[in-house]
Amino acid sequence: MVHLPPAHHHDHSAPGSRRSAAPEHDVERRQREHWRRNLGLTGVLLAIWFVVTFVVIWYARELNEIVIAGFPLAFYMGAQGALIVYLLLVRFYARRMNELDERYGVNEAER
Numbered sequence: 001m002v003h004l005p006p007a008h009h010h011d012h013s014a015p016g017s018r019r020s021a022a023p024e025h026d027v028e029r030r031q032r033e034h035w036r037r038n039l040g041l042t043g044v045l046l047a048i049w050f051v052v053t054f055v056v057i058w059y060a061r062e063l064n065e066i067v068i069a070g071f072p073l074a075f076y077m078g079a080q081g082a083l084i085v086y087l088l089l090v091r092f093y094a095r096r097m098n099e100l101d102e103r104y105g106v107n108e109a110e111r
Helices: 022-058 073-103
Strands: none
Touching: 022 073
């Protein structure tokens, strides 16, 4: 009796060869996972950016009741707080993306 592979399986390798498309599939899977994590990280950091940039301004009157270093919070965020947050966001993104690049094998240093 002849054993046939399932209809959805297409093996284009020569009969008797052990070559498989699994490594190519693995690379594609890792790239998709890397991209998914990149988009998730970017979304979270953009949400933080949005809050620091627009929500603080929108609620400035209410936030001015909170005092940091002798200044109302909205003033402090506008003067230097937002800039500090932006720098921290960029630093965090760069470090985290380097970790993800290494983890998923797309590290720029290896190219």
